[in-house]
Amino acid sequence: MPSGVGGTGMPIQTLDDLAVQGTTLGVRIDINSPLTESGDLADDARLRAHVDTLSELLERGGKVAILAHQGRPGSDDFASLSPHAERLDELLSYPVSHCDATFSGDARMAVENLRESEAVVLENTRFYSEEYMEFPAEEAAETHLVDRLVPELDAYVNDAFAAAHRSQPSLVGFPTRLPGYVGRVMENELDVLGDIDATPRPRVYVVGGAKVSDSIAVAKNVLERDLADHVLTAGVVGNVFLFADGADLGDASADFIHDQGYWDYIDDAADLLEAYSDKIHLPKDAAVERDGERAEITRGDFPPKEDEGAMDIGDATITAYSKILRNAGTVILNGPAGVFEDDTFADGTRELYTEAVNAEYSIVGGGDTAAAIRKFGLSGFDHVSTGGGACLRMLTGDPLPAVEALSR
Numbered sequence: 254m255p256s257g258v259g260g261t262g263m264p265i266q267t268l269d270d271l272a273v274q275g276t277t278l279g280v281r282i283d284i285n286s287p288l289t290e291s292g293d294l295a296d297d298a299r300l301r302a303h304v305d306t307l308s309e310l311l312e313r314g315g316k317v318a319i320l321a322h323q324g325r326p327g328s329d330d331f332a333s334l335s336p337h338a339e340r341l342d343e344l345l346s347y348p349v350s351h352c353d354a355t356f357s358g359d360a361r362m363a364v365e366n367l368r369e370s371e372a373v374v375l376e377n378t379r380f381y382s383e384e385y386m387e388f389p390a391e392e393a394a395e396t397h398l399v400d401r402l403v404p405e406l407d408a409y410v411n412d413a414f415a416a417a418h419r420s421q422p423s424l425v426g427f428p429t430r431l432p433g434y435v436g437r438v439m440e441n442e443l444d445v446l447g448d449i450d451a452t453p454r455p456r457v458y459v460v461g462g463a464k465v466s467d468s469i470a471v472a473k474n475v476l477e478r479d480l481a482d483h484v485l486t487a488g489v490v491g492n493v494f495l496f497a498d499g500a501d502l503g504d505a506s507a508d509f510i511h512d513q514g515y516w517d518y519i520d521d522a523a524d525l526l527e528a529y530s531d532k533i534h535l536p537k538d539a540a541v542e543r544d545g546e547r548a549e550i551t552r553g554d555f556p557p558k559e560d561e562g563a564m565d566i567g568d569a570t571i572t573a574y575s576k577i578l579r580n581a582g583t584v585i586l587n588g589p590a591g592v593f594e595d596d597t598f599a600d601g602t603r604e605l606y607t608e609a610v611n612a613e614y615s616i617v618g619g620g621d622t623a624a625a626i627r628k629f630g631l632s633g634f635d636h637v638s639t640g641g642g643a644c645l646r647m648l649t650g651d652p653l654p655a656v657e658a659l660s661r
């Protein structure tokens with residue numbers, strides 16, 4: 254019988270149920286990481302998170318074909334997984350190579366040629382167009398990527414919790430055609446994040462960062478299900494809510510939101526504000542760059558000058574949000590409050606994250622969120638999830654497609 258995984262209530266097989274020796278395994282991990290301008294890894298936390306799973310499979314004699322994505326088509330961090338393979342080769346005590354193909358003949362040959370306790374990182378799954386589309390599991394199973402790789406594999410392991418909210422071929426297509434198992438990262442995240450109702454009130458969600466569609470969906474869910482006592486908005490998400498509330502953050506911020514494809518979400522944010530204005534908190538001020546320095550503008554003085562984009566929350570927002578966080582029973586946080594990579598606009602993220610540690614129970618998650626935590630040298634959170642959107646989605650009780658596909 255499958256070992257089962259806490260929190261999901263669904264019988265899912267773990268690596269304890271998998272006979273590894275000599276088998277060829279397709280292993281989906283999430284090593285989507287911040288990159289430097291030259292394309293190197295700016296942070297390797299997600300790679301390190303998967304070391305236990307990969308080491309276990311290799312130590313037990315597995316032939317490991319790694320599937321993963323990096324960035325999104327059109328994004329600055331949309332890149333090859335070659336640096337990731339090099340870093341995994343350094344982190345693991347087993348040989349890790351890279352193949353610059355995902356499911357072509359060369360990729361299938363690379364998988365066929367694997368010896369026991371060897372791994373190959375196949376190329377960025379999102380270099381292939383169908384991977385950036387969402388499908389029901391049964392349709393995903395018939396995509397080229399899945400169809401071409403299945404004959405080379407004996408089983409599939411999904412350890413990519415951080416991408417489990419995406420119903421994309423490499424995440425949901427294999428379990429309908431191969432025996433599927435969760436890796437150790439996925440197993441732990443599902444166990445820890447299993448039951449949000451067990452966490453103490455008042456429960457405060459902090460939705461920051463730049464993935465507006467994910468954050469609005471989560472905010473809607475936790476408010477409709479009365480899971481949240483407060484929703485603090487920051488980052489690009491906060492800027493969208495400010496526009497939705499009629500504030501004029503100026504052309505630079507508006508153009509950025511348009512360019513990211515999120516302008517249409519302003520109506521959704523407005524609907525949430527109308528229904529839950531008592532629980533949703535908006536920034537009271539913003540930080541912009543003026544003459545090369547940080548300048549703060551209160552909402553009463555919006556809009557900033559035409560070329561000044563809102564790059565961080567200001568002191569008034571930090572003070573107001575910190576007071577709520579200080580009195581929180583549970584803080585659930587995803588996404589930076591500003592462009593924290595630039596020290597000029599790191600104040601909001603650093604201050605809010607520092608305050609979140611002091612909550613009775615704190616869960617933080619996300620690739621850039623984790624990178625910010627390391628940048629500021631913070632510790633003491635009860636759980637640092639490898640996933641941002643996936644973590645929030647899990648905590649709203651919404652199903653994670655990749656997990657559902659494994660529990661068939």
Ligand SMILES: Nc1ncnc2c1ncn2[C@@H]1O[C@H](COP(=O)(O)OP(=O)(O)O)[C@@H](O)[C@H]1O
Pocket residue numbers: 461462463464487488489492563564565587588589590591592593594618619620621622623641642
């Ligand atoms: N006001 C802002 N304007 C532009 N980008 C922002 C702003 N606030 C935060 N960001 C960006 O959001 C990105 C992280 O967002 P996201 O990917 O949602 O976080 P995570 O990976 O933790 O889920 C960072 O690269 C950061 O620079």
Ligand SMILES: O=C(OP(=O)(O)O)[C@H](O)COP(=O)(O)O
Pocket residue numbers: 283285324325415416419464618619620621639640641642643
């Ligand atoms: O970084 C990720 O999500 P996160 O930004 O919520 O942490 C995952 O790798 C998913 O990436 P995606 O949001 O481009 O599908």
